[in-house]
Amino acid sequence: MSRPPPPASRDRKRLRAAALLAALLSLSACEGRETPPGPEEPCVGAACGPQQPPDTALEGSVRIAAFNVQRLFDTVCDSGECGGGNYEALPTPSEFGLQADRLASAISRLNADVVLLAEVETQASLDALTSRLPRFGYSELGETGAAASVDVAVLSVHPITDVRGHRERTLWRPDGSATRFSRELLEVHLDVEGKKVIVFSAHFRSKSNDDAGRRFAEAVATRDIVAGAAQAAPDALVILGGDLNDVPGSEPITALERDSALLRVSSDRPASETWTYTYHGDHQAIDHLYLARGGGSYVPGSFRTARDPRGGYGGSDHAAVYADFLPAP
Numbered sequence: 001m002s003r004p005p006p007p008a009s010r011d012r013k014r015l016r017a018a019a020l021l022a023a024l025l026s027l028s029a030c031e032g033r034e035t036p037p038g039p040e041e042p043c044v045g046a047a048c049g050p051q052q053p054p055d056t057a058l059e060g061s062v063r064i065a066a067f068n069v070q071r072l073f074d075t076v077c078d079s080g081e082c083g084g085g086n087y088e089a090l091p092t093p094s095e096f097g098l099q100a101d102r103l104a105s106a107i108s109r110l111n112a113d114v115v116l117l118a119e120v121e122t123q124a125s126l127d128a129l130t131s132r133l134p135r136f137g138y139s140e141l142g143e144t145g146a147a148a149s150v151d152v153a154v155l156s157v158h159p160i161t162d163v164r165g166h167r168e169r170t171l172w173r174p175d176g177s178a179t180r181f182s183r184e185l186l187e188v189h190l191d192v193e194g195k196k197v198i199v200f201s202a203h204f205r206s207k208s209n210d211d212a213g214r215r216f217a218e219a220v221a222t223r224d225i226v227a228g229a230a231q232a233a234p235d236a237l238v239i240l241g242g243d244l245n246d247v248p249g250s251e252p253i254t255a256l257e258r259d260s261a262l263l264r265v266s267s268d269r270p271a272s273e274t275w276t277y278t279y280h281g282d283h284q285a286i287d288h289l290y291l292a293r294g295g296g297s298y299v300p301g302s303f304r305t306a307r308d309p310r311g312g313y314g315g316s317d318h319a320a321v322y323a324d325f326l327p328a329p
Contacts, residue, residue, distance in 0.1 A: 057111075057324045058299055062192055064199065065112040065322035066241035066287055067313070069103050071150060074124040078147040088148035096128065099315060104132035106314025110306060110322050113157050114190065116201035116241040118183075119150040126153050142167075142184030142201060152201040152242065154188045162189035171221045173213030181218055182206075185225065195327035196233060197296075200226055202242035204252065212252075215245060219252035227261040230292035237296025237327040241289040243318065248285060262290040265323050266303045274303070276319040278311045287321050295328035 057063050073089040075096050082090035091099065107115055107129070115136070120126050126141050136155040140163050143151050154160075164187040171179045182205040190197040202222060205215040222240065230238040240262065246252045248264065248271075256262060266274040266288065275283035291298045307319035314320070 057302070058326070061299055061302075061324040061326050062114065062197060062237070063110070063112045063322055063324050064114045064116070064239050064241060064289065065107075065110045065320055066116040066118075066201075066243070066289055067107065067110075067320035068118040068203070068243040068287060068316060068318040069120065069314070070312070070316035070318060071119050071121075072099065072103065072125045072129075073121045073148070073150075074128070076122075076124070078122075080147075082148075100125075100128040100132060102315045104129050106306075106316075106320070107133060107155070108135075110320060112322050113192075114197075114199055114239075115155040116199060117153040117155065118201070118203040118243045120153045121148065121150055130155065138190075140186065140188050142186030144184055149183070150203075152183055152186045152203050154186060154199060154201050156188070156190055158190045158192045158197070160188055161191050163187070164189075166221075166225055169221060169225075171214070171217035173217050175213060177213070179211075179214045179217055181221070182214065185218075185222060187225075187229065192237075192327055196236040197327055198229055198233065198236050198238045200229075200238075200240040200242075202240060202244060204242075204244045204246070206245050215252045216255060219244070219246075219256040223256045223258060223262060226290070226292050230261075230294035233295070235295040235328050237325055238292035238294060239289065239325060240292070241287075241321070243287050245286050253288075256290070261293050263293070263298065265289050265291055265298045266321070268300060269303050274305060274321075276305055276307075276321060277317065283311075287318055289321055289323050291325065297326045297328075299324040299326060 071089055073091060075091060075093055077090050079088045082088045120141060123141055126139055130136055130139050136157055138156040138160045139154065140160060141151055141153045142165060144167060166185040167181045173179055183203045186201040188199050204218045205211050226238060226240045257264060274285040276287040277284050302324040305319045305321050307313045312318055
């Protein structure tokens with residue numbers, strides 16, 4: 001049996017530990033670092049992203065977020081080939097509930113009024129979120145109807161007055177071949193305390209087995225559709241958001257921003273603060289929010305990303321993005 005050290009030895013150890021702790025705290029303060037957040041907290045501070053804005057936004061503003069929740073598949077096998085290495089995941093009821101719990105908690109912490117979602121498989125998947133988010137009394141799924149599709153959706157605390165889809169529109173690649181939107185381009189009209197807000201939830205073609213021409217065609221068509229909606233409703237606040245699967249300066253994003261009809265609101269933030277996805281160690285800004293020129297305005301400096309310490313958010317491999325907007329008076 002070992003004997004405890006004498007009192008003098010214990011005192012010396014305490015003093016050395018206290019000195020070491022003081023040195024570490026001093027170093028941390030000098031470098032401006034913060035204590036890493038827990039796994040369920042948004043990552044903020046110099047080490048992992050921008051400081052979150054206050055919970056209370058500018059009076060009269062609407063906070064709109066976009067979030068790719070990463071493959072929220074329900075517990076039914078629609079494709080006939082599920083689980084394992086197959087595309088369609090088949091979670092157990094317990095696994096599905098845990099994923100929905102974590103995502104709902106993350107969405108709640110955004111303090112958003114409207115959330116544009118990507119990769120929601122079915123109405124059952126969306127219902128799993130809305131049942132855990134009673135504040136969002138209104139929702140819409142942009143279902144394509146394909147088995148094991150990962151679709152876009154909209155959550156809103158404000159009433160939905162109209163819903164439109166654009167997936168049947170013919171698009172044209174640069175080589176002249178025809179295509180369609182990879183997922184629904186979901187257009188949702190909202191009544192925000194008597195003011196009209198139109199949001200578009202988008203998810204462009206991914207770079208997995210890439211079809212860059214299709215993503216470019218999606219961007220060209222989306223720019224025309226969103227700008228056209230703003231022209232048709234000049235008093236409306238019109239917002240596009242989602243996982244567009246490309247970065248600022250790429251051909252699709254440049255096409256989307258043609259003629260400055262759409263403002264990428266993250267453009268007033270440093271690139272180090274706007275990334276939403278990591279690919280082989282490369283931080284990429286592929287999730288975006290755009291304001292259409294016309295009614296309403298962006299609250300300068302309000303764009304933020306929300307991410308966990310490892311870069312994603314709420315269990316997803318994507319960060320969420322959000323910003324505040326003012327409807328036209």
